[in-house]
Amino acid sequence: MLSEDDIHKVAELARLNLSEQQISELRPQLSKLIDYVAVLEEVDTDEVEPMVHAIEQTNVFRDDIRSPPLPREGALANAPKTDGKYFLVPQIIEH
Amino acid sequence: MSILSTGAGELLAQLNRGEITSVELTQACLNQISQNDMNVGAFLHIDQDYALEQAKAVDNKRAAGESVGPLAGIPVAVKDVVCHKGQPCTCGSKYLKDFIPPYSATSIEKLQAADAVLLGRTNMDEFAMGSSTENSAFQKTHNPWKQDYAPGGSSGGSAAAVGSRMAPLAVGSDTGGSIRQPASFCGVVGMKPTYGRVSRYGLVAFASSLDQIGPFGTDVTGTAALLQALSGHDPLDSTSINKPTPDLLADLNQPLEGLKIGVVKEFQADGIDEDVISATDEAINVYRSLGAEIKDVSLPHARYGVATYYIIAPAEASSNLSRYDGIHYGHRAEEFKDLTDMYRQTREEGFGPEVKRRIMMGTYTLSAGYIDAYYVKALKVRRLIRNDYDDAFQEVDFIASPACPTPAFKIGELINDPLAMYLSDMFTLGANLAGIPGISIPAGMSSEGLPIGLQLLGPPLEEARLLRAARMFEQATDWHQKVPELVAQ
């Protein structure tokens, strides 16, 4: 069973504000899933290369040729908060 | 036969022969929607004027003797996960409720180039995560055959739209069975192509290495025509296959000779519905009667499929969904303490429970100390699963199985048991892990009157033959002609 602390840590990494109720629901659900997927332990994969892609191709490139950017209005159109030039975010505290 | 109960392939032929106009057909679909969608809930967004405008334009083109595209005038519903410039694209999520993409997916551009009529946007599980379309932030979609049943998911809106003949064709996306399972539940044809066959550019990502766009249709011919239009190499998608797409329609009606169909020993597990077992057996008998040889094949690692999938898909999803941070587009919480809290609160409000569950699962399996035990391990088992399929296809042309272990389940039945819900993908998700094509075709009815789908899986890039095999079955049976009551005969 995942501990409450585990859940808090993961939620913080994932940037989710989970309520105590959500945490108490998620704990058993995630624990059950984690237990379930642990079945993979029984597979011998010592000599197996991880498979990242469903089809294996390499060297997919594009040429270094420009195409037009979005107009600024288009770039900002869906943003929750802008000043018409920039995306605005709550103050970033760096030090 | 009414215009609505006519198969998509036949409708395309009638449009081409000028026996019906696109405006007539589009209007018939719009009428069907306005009469029934309050009960089905297939669509999230319909723009009648826009649909009719496109239809008129195609009719005018035809009338002027101009050349028209291969889908000229046929209405296509699109899952609300494919970006269409200037149209809403919610992905069934509160986070993207007001999002209007400033660009179009390659698929949308291809449909437009084929002169299809883009009819409207269909409901889905939020970010395509789910198997019942109950995880939409906006509405539930009901199974057109029995409205207290789920249409399947995550492309439940597209499947229900085609199943209730609100659209002859629809576009969906399939990450672990999200086209084939709802196709099976709604009694329509649904296909997941080879990974890379259809561009993912503009498809809002759930799990990038598993996602594929694919067609739904009321028949195999229409489904093939739609897949043909969607397919092809796209320089905007690095995972797009750089090979020409074969002509999927040329030999479609030509039965395959010397066909070998595999039945997977490992799929004959407990928990499979009796009606599904007998429908599948009968369907296999149909192939046998058509001259196919039926062989047992083994997929030794199939039993690890669900576990492998439910590590890889949430891991990729947790990363793909990091962009929903309340800054560049979409929802932002109104109340928060500081920047970090803005992220947390925005995502808390913007995402539904299933999405959060998968983000949590994926974040956990990628986190320090766990990534090797879970994520990397799953990638290795994934290769073994792929190898199993490669081996099997040395023996047989296709693998036949039920699309799902059960017919449609009731709305609300599995929603609180994620693992049980995930297990309903057990027959479909192998194709996504292996990257191979699969199709679900109507192949029976349960005792309760719910459709049952047969799934055929093929080797990579073998869509043309897979569709021919499906067409053989369709020509020999009439399951695809059955329509739910809400389709006026």
Added chain:
Amino acid sequence: MDYKIVIGLEVHVQLLTQTKLFTACTTEFNPDAPNTQTQPLCIALPGTLPVLNRHAYELAVKAALGLNCSIAKFTKWDRKQYFYPDLPKGYQISQYDMPMSFDGWLEVDDADGHKKKIRILRAHLEEDAGKNIHDESGRGEDSKVDLNRAGTPLLEIVSEPDLSSAAEARQYLDELRLIMQYLEVSDCNMQEGSLRCDANVNLHIVQEDGQIAPTPLVEVKNLNSFRNVEAAIDFEVERQLEEFQLTGRKWGDPGVMKETRGFDANRGTTFAQRGKEDAADYRYFPDPDLAPVTMTDEEIDAIRKTMCELPADRRERMRTVYELSDYDREVIMNHSPQLSDYFEETAKISGDGKQAANWVTQDVLRELNDRDLAIDEFPVRPVVLGAMVKKIVDGDLTVKSGREVFAALLETGLSGNSLSPATVDQIIEEKGLAVVKDTGAIEATIKEVLSRDQNAKSVEDLKGGKQQAAGPIIGQVMKEVKGADAKMVREMILKIVQDS
């Protein structure tokens, strides 16, 4: 206290591409028009996908070869995940465990003037973030985000901790910058952020028992000039010494974590930055949207063939072929590859490296600075300057007259007229600056000057062996015969006085 300084540098260099690493959006530096250089991918709009810029990859290979790195035969792309407003995807596409190049080195001179190899652990390609602009009012107003820069290709070059002084760090950076510039991989313009540096610094303190105590590791972030790198290192050395004396805390002690510090250029001090809460867990995993890259030996060789000479080789050639002083050579080479080319052409045409170097390092550089010109814009091209210097070398023009010719050439060129070697002859002719080689005429003039009353005293002194008395006489002779060689005139005066 006896101690050793241990420094490793992480340098981010922006590659000279037209477009971003994964989309066809322009990379032009344009901070004054925020958010005008974005495409759907730069904003991380849902559904967008990356496609690798071939030119960026080739430039990276070239740069890595220049840093003596091995090139990976197989490399892949990984997602580095963290939340930050200038990172719209919530992850940066970078390279984690299989970088595109590794195991390189650069040479610096150590404190004793010996060559010292600084090992390079790896160099990998990644995308840049956008830019956050903070509210300076102190009222805690919103920060602003500009995504123009988001997705620009960067090469991250990570050294081993082989540097042991601020001076070595400076040399390493100078050399690295030269290599990037000579290979035309990056302009390394620090004002525009196309070269940025993080320094990892700690001390190995020798304790009384002979044991080495390493101080806690500090990473000083975002040093935006080489001078700041030196200053930050110097400051850290003092600060870490003091802290160690106070606390005795060592790297490796329980609870001791790597500290991230910023640098205050005005005060010359570093300051603690609030650590990102989960900085340690980036959850790297391979990017499923991107295909791996493979390179064969043939492909690597093909790129190697496109490389020009590296600074180290050029330096050696400058020394042996043109016999330049260390000083002149460094002035020319550190200025730019373009100036080095300019010099070499001038030297070849004039046939005298030292003379050419004098003109380039003094006259040409002075004019470039005064007029704020780039060497490519300088109107006196090497073919013209070389022709002029050759005249000096051949004794057809004095250095002094050369200055006049040079000024005239520059003026002519700046006013839009084209220059050629013939222009040099023309100016010499017009101004009558040709060296007079007619010794008869000079001799006559000397005799005339010596006979002047005003010079009687000087002639007396000269006869008495006071050679410096020749000065004023030389001046007068030179006035009469323009273009005479002063040295020759002097010798002739001495001879005439002695013979008389």
